Amino acid sequence: MWGDPSLTLGGNVVFKEFAVRAFCGACLGFLLLLNPLPAGESRGKVVEDLWDVAYLQGARTGFVHTSVEEIPRGGQKVLRTTVELNLTVKRFKDTIQLRMETGTEETPAGKVVGVFMRQYLGKQQSLQITGIVKGKELHLKADGKERTTWTAPWNDEVIGLYRQQRLFQERKVKPGETFTYLSFEPSVNVVVTTTVNVKDCEEVQVLGGAGKKRLLRVETETEKIQGVQLPPLVSWLDKDLVPVRSQVEMPGLGKIVLHRTTEKVARAPAQSANLTDIGLSQLVPLNRRIAQPYEARTAVYRITVKGDKDPASTFSQDSRQKIKKVEGSTFELHVRSFKGPRAVEEPAEADREFLQSSYFIKCDDARVKELARQAVGSEKDPWKKALRIERWVHDHMTVKHDEALATADHVARTLEGDCTEFAMLTAALCRAEGVPSRTAVGLIYADQKKNAVMAFHMWTEVWVKGQWVPIDATLGRGFVGATHLKITDHSWYEVRSQTPLLPLVRVLGKASIEVVSADEP
Numbered sequence: 001m002w003g004d005p006s007l008t009l010g011g012n013v014v015f016k017e018f019a020v021r022a023f024c025g026a027c028l029g030f031l032l033l034l035n036p037l038p039a040g041e042s043r044g045k046v047v048e049d050l051w052d053v054a055y056l057q058g059a060r061t062g063f064v065h066t067s068v069e070e071i072p073r074g075g076q077k078v079l080r081t082t083v084e085l086n087l088t089v090k091r092f093k094d095t096i097q098l099r100m101e102t103g104t105e106e107t108p109a110g111k112v113v114g115v116f117m118r119q120y121l122g123k124q125q126s127l128q129i130t131g132i133v134k135g136k137e138l139h140l141k142a143d144g145k146e147r148t149t150w151t152a153p154w155n156d157e158v159i160g161l162y163r164q165q166r167l168f169q170e171r172k173v174k175p176g177e178t179f180t181y182l183s184f185e186p187s188v189n190v191v192v193t194t195t196v197n198v199k200d201c202e203e204v205q206v207l208g209g210a211g212k213k214r215l216l217r218v219e220t221e222t223e224k225i226q227g228v229q230l231p232p233l234v235s236w237l238d239k240d241l242v243p244v245r246s247q248v249e250m251p252g253l254g255k256i257v258l259h260r261t262t263e264k265v266a267r268a269p270a271q272s273a274n275l276t277d278i279g280l281s282q283l284v285p286l287n288r289r290i291a292q293p294y295e296a297r298t299a300v301y302r303i304t305v306k307g308d309k310d311p312a313s314t315f316s317q318d319s320r321q322k323i324k325k326v327e328g329s330t331f332e333l334h335v336r337s338f339k340g341p342r343a344v345e346e347p348a349e350a351d352r353e354f355l356q357s358s359y360f361i362k363c364d365d366a367r368v369k370e371l372a373r374q375a376v377g378s379e380k381d382p383w384k385k386a387l388r389i390e391r392w393v394h395d396h397m398t399v400k401h402d403e404a405l406a407t408a409d410h411v412a413r414t415l416e417g418d419c420t421e422f423a424m425l426t427a428a429l430c431r432a433e434g435v436p437s438r439t440a441v442g443l444i445y446a447d448q449k450k451n452a453v454m455a456f457h458m459w460t461e462v463w464v465k466g467q468w469v470p471i472d473a474t475l476g477r478g479f480v481g482a483t484h485l486k487i488t489d490h491s492w493y494e495v496r497s498q499t500p501l502l503p504l505v506r507v508l509g510k511a512s513i514e515v516v517s518a519d520e521p
Contacts, residue, residue, distance in 0.1 A: 044071035047079060048165070051266035052246070052258040053207070054087060059274035062087035062097075063266035064258055068162050071105075078105045078113055081161035088270035089253070090277045102186045106160035117186040119497070127359075127496065129186070140189060142496050148359070150494075152189045158182045168218065168241040173198045175216065185225060188499050193223045204236045204245055207259035215244065228505050251508030252282045283453040284443065287514045290452065290483065293445040294475065297337050299482035300516040304330045307510060314506045315442070316486040319467065332516065338470055339479040341383055347466020350436035353493035354463060360424060360492040361439075363431035365409035371425075372432035382435045386462040386471055387478050389429045394476025397422055405498050419458045422473040426460040427492075436463035438491045440470060441501060443513075445483035454485065454513055456504065461489060482518065 048068035054061050065084045070077050082103040089098055105114035115138070118128040131140040131152075138154040159167065159181045171179065177198040185192050199217040206213050215236035222230055231250065235243040247257040254276060290296055305311035312326045321335040357364040363372075375392035376385045400416040408428030411421045423439045430437040437460055444457035459472040459480065468489075470480035487507060490500035 044069040044080070048162075049263075050165075051261055051263045053261050053266045053268075055257045055259075056087065056089065057254045057276040059276070060268065060271045061089060061256070061275060062270055065263075065266070066161075066165065068165075073105060073113065076107065078107055079160075079162045080105045081165070083161060087256075088275070090275040095275075104160035104162070104184065106162055110160065110163045111156065112158050112160040112184070115184055115186055129189075129496065131189075138184075138189070142359075148496065153191065155182055155191050158184050158191055160184075167196075168237055168243075173216070173218065173237075173241060175200045183222070185222070188225055188497060188502075190225065192225060194220060195223075196220050202236075206245060207261055207265075213238075216241070218243075226499065226502055228502050230505065249509075251505050251510070253278055254281065254509075282508065283446070283448075283455055284511055284513050286445075286452040286454060288452065289447060290445060290515060290518045293447075293483040293518075294477060294481045296482040297519045299335050299518040301333045301335070301485065302330060302514040302516050303333055304512045305507065305510050306512075308506055314487065314503070314511070316440075316488060318486070320470065320480075321486060333485060335482045335485060337479060337481040341465040341467055341469050344466040350463035351491075353491045354436035354438055355431050355434070356491075356493055357431070358492045358494065359496050360405070360407045361428045361431060361437070362407055362409040363428045365412065365428075367412040368409055368425075368428045369432045371412055372429040375429055376433050382462070383464045383469070385433050386430055386435050386437075386464065386469070389426055389433070389435075390460070390471040390473045390478065391476055393422055393426045393429065393473035397425070397473070419474045423458040423460045426471065426473045430460070430462050437461065438468075438489050439500075440484075440486050440489040441504060442484060442486040442488070443507075444485070452515075456508075457484070459484065 046067065047070050048066070050066040052064040052066075054063055063086055065086070067082050067084075069080045069082075071080050072078075080103060082101060084101045085099060087098040089096060100117075100119075102117035103115070104112050105116075106112045113133050115131040116129065118126060128143045129140055130143075131138045133139075133154055136154055136156075138152045140150050140152060142148040163170070164183065167181070171177075173196075175198055178196065180193050180195050182191055183194045184190075197219045199219060201214050201216050203212045204215045205211070206215075215238060218235045218237060219232050220235065221232040231248055233246060233248050235246040238244050242260070244260045245258065247255060249255050290299070303311075303315070305314050306329060308314060308329065311329045312323045312331045315321070315323065315333055317323055320338045321333060323331050324334055325332045355363075362368060371392070372389065375389045377388070379385050379388055396415055398416045399418060406414070406417055406421050406424070408424040411417055411425040412428070427437040427439055439458055440461050441456070441458045443454040446453050446455045457474070459470060459474065461468045461470045463469075470484065471478070472480050472484070488500070488503040492500060
């Protein structure tokens with residue numbers, strides 16, 4: 001995404017790809033912004049039908065719907081629990097929907113036998129993942145543009161969503177109690193330990209103008225996933241130990257509060273006029289402008305990351321940027337421009353994963369290969385190939401803001417998207433021409449009407465002459481300056497979700513940045 005029209009740069013807020021954490025007693029993690037499975041007729045007896053209305057920063061924004069059906073499966077009855085999220089939010093003045101659906105199937109005795117989720121990656125492109133439990137393994141299948149199967153470790157102690165809904169009542173929880181259970185995070189296909197801390201009763205505002213009620217506070221948190229701590233879910237239980245209010249601080253979105261209610265109330269239209277613009281709220285203000293930001297040869301930034309035990313590890317260190325002067329939650333990030341490969345003694349070869357075709361960077365696709373040949377022509381030099389590809393993508397792509405995180409082969413056919421699509425297609429075209437590549441995600445300088453900011457952004461890196469060299473097809477300048485701040489990078493090898501973007505969670509809504517110095521021409 002190019003961002004707000006008031007921005008003068010080619011920046012992008014990649015948070016459109018994902019939201020974070022849990023809702024309801026189910027403690028459902030949702031690292032991705034997903035669209036729901038197609039609506040269909042009920043396939044069995046409805047056991048439970050729960051509705052929660054959602055408020056974002058105090059404005060009605062949508063709902064969470066939890067349904068449980070009793071259905072036949074393999075000669076026995078199983079309970080299929082589906083949690084659907086439907087939020088309406090504003091991003092750079094446009095109103096968009098963030099939707100997802102995920103769930104579990106479990107026996108009446110509580111044994112999980114299956115999981116499912118669907119993710120929409122781009123227009124008319126989706127990825128549906130289903131999993132069947134077989135012994136100590138979860139056998140997963142992806143049905144998108146192609147079929148893929150793989151396995152993940154499983155533990156029979158995992159609690160499904162149906163039992164999670166009843167866990168507080170089942171245990172008859174009391175203030176001061178702490179316990180753990182195993183849950184499944186579908187977005188990363190892993191089993192995680194979830195910790196529940198039961199606090200004291202407190203006065204809490206409830207829905208419907210009923211004022212405040214004295215409710216039991218419960219805090220739920222999963223263990224770190226890939227080194228990232230997701231925000232905790234806070235729930236308040238009534239006298240029957242049923243959650244009637246829940247809330248979570250979602251990085252990049254803000255505080256979402258859920259109130260248990262009726263379907264009619266939950267489905268009422270969102271208060272669009274009152275919604276916070278999450279596109280603007282994700283921008284990181286700077287203390288001053290940089291006159292020629294993309295020409296800056298070097299720059300030093302003072303960065304503070306709140307609430308992180310190791311803030312200096314939130315940004316990458318490589319040949320282009322270094323972390324210095326770490327003091328508590330604050331450190332300096334020294335960044336320099338990179339205008340092509342430098343001489344390296346005995347340059348090494350890149351790992352094969354950076355040349356392999358993958359779900360998101362599908363470089364063996366016929367259309368991708370065709371575009372790569374168009375871009376490169378007769379050029380043989382790897383670096384010049386990469387530059388030609390960067391320029392071709394920049395010149396032929398149309399900026400659109402309505403893709404989620406489309407795969408490179410999809411982008412090769414639409415030639416539409418924002419920085420994530422620019423970066424994915426560039427990486428795929430490079431691999432198709434034998435140039436190892438990966439994507440980088442971080443922040444980029446942007447000028448607003450009133451001030452300068454850092455916006456979340458994605459670009460591409462290529463392996464040339466034994467080193468990673470950044471290029472950015474969104475800007476198409478042939479190099480990356482000192483105003484690209486990298487948080488992480490990834491090959492997307494054997495990845496079928498957007499989890500490579502997970503490190504952004506440590507920075508979203510938590511970082512403040514000052515420009516200490518910038519060496520401009």
